[in-house]
Amino acid sequence: MSPHEKSELITPPSQPIPQEAFDWYDEYAHGIIDRREFMTRLAGLVALGFTMTTLTGALLPNYALAEQVSFNDPNIQASYVKFPSPEGYGEGRGYLVMPSALLVPGAAAGDPKTLDPAKKAAVVLVVHENRGLNPYIEDVARRLAAKGYIAFAPDALYSLGGYPGNDDAGRAMQSSLDRAKIEQDFIAAARFLKAHPQSNGKLGAVGFCFGGYIVNMLAATIPDELNAGVPFYGTPAADELRTRVKGPLMLQFAELDQRINDTWPAYEAQLKANNADYIAYLYPKVNHGFHNDSTGRYDEPTAELAWSRSLAFFDTRLRGE
Template identity: 50%
Template sequence: MNERDIDPKIYELYDQYCHSAMERREFLSRAATIAVVGGSGLAMAEALLPKYAAAQTISFTDPRIRATYELYDSPGGNGAEEMRGYLVRPAGDGPFPAVLVVHENRGLNPYIEDVARRAAIAGFLAFAPDGLWPLGGYPGNDDDGKVMQRSLDRDKLMVDLLNGANFLKDHELSNGRLGATGFCFGGGVVNWLAVKMGADLAAGVPFYGRAPEDAGVAKIKAAMLIQYAEDDPRVNAGKDGYEAALKANGVDYEMHVYPGTRHGFHNNSTPRYDEAQAKIAWERTVAHFSSHLAS
């Protein structure tokens, strides 16, 4: 089932399910009661659930990269002073420009690991922290991951991700130039890091992420490439205010809205994926980092 086969009402319900405490059983049960055109609401809902095995684009054994799980110090976070993330280095000796990859609201799932591998293939030292590590790490499914992430102290989670950014920036294989990209919750984290880190973040690429508070935008020194889906009213409500603040503070930025797309259009594990627009967005991402992270 492709994106155009799914009724908009099921997409709306799926967005609620992804961004609330709604459980899978309730999501499917409610979908089954919705009258839709061209099929079954339940079948449409089931089609939206991620299929990670089929979505992998870069194998973890690809000879062009080397991927390992690494521990890093994280004082003040949710863990016992230590966190874990997924480090992917390109072939070669380095040093490499560095890109932090921040997950959605469910931990370090296979899609985010694949994005880290894509970044490494493009020549970047990529690191994707797992915010769920204090609870044992990503549990192998998004439903439990979502519940786990909601249970964490949000402020301490942000500290853990900030510590992950600093770990990557200072890594022996890094050239010291740090970029960050993230998706949904992770996109909001990238915007937050841009405010929090100032000149220590050279470039940011948030995908459909929550905008920072206007008062913090003046602290942004990173070159920002801000990516939005066209049909994403929850996130896009902050778009115009964010752009006005960026302009008012002279921040170096580009902002793109991808036509015909919904929230999550870069995630190729569900029918929300828009292959053509995701390709354009990723090519822009790589070009942006290549331009701003060179030594």
């Protein structure tokens, strides 16, 4: 575990935003308090010299900030594809991003018929948070494809029309769905991706928050099919499933994320009992969501460190012998 100093995404206010504001946002984002209560609590900080604009600007996502790889990047080919999910909601849909290196030489991007079937790549499932397939998660998929992986980011909200473009609505939509069916959709997506004609047969998965839980769930439900999992600040699978986890897993945690961290000791004890292959990192002085570059919780040096470790892990587990 390597300490990293905190870096702000945007110019910070004249005084640091209190930690409790980040904690309130976490409670709000995970349905523990509603928006009215969240805003009421923030209003209490105005007396300390903050403006509501400063507070909401630092805490709420701005997805215009989250694009590191353009959808027009010549090194990738992105499209939306459907997949069967008979045990879930019947059919799913996700954002599939291919490295352009898999194209027939000289072919134009955008036409799947131009993919060279002789070329193979490792595949990585990318799993969103509790509000559907937002622009940040799509960008994570593009980042992986730019590194040579076939990346697929399903949208749990597809049965309801897909991510609505608004996080509040997305959270409400996702909470209205059957959790067991959502899980089956992601299991189906993982198998669909692993069976892709240009897959090298090695499946990885990375997820954030709810997506971190899904990665842990996949490690428990399809342990022989998942070759590498990286859950970012995710809770473990149900107790009765954890005995099946064998890894490899790389688990990423934030020191200030007490809600998630409280679940780790029991999970780690089970991983040790399973003799599972895992490594865990606890990053100091950062919040839940530190990898998400669309909010003030983003911590650039820590995010880059955790991501570089994740890429190295995938490189070893999915591309090595």
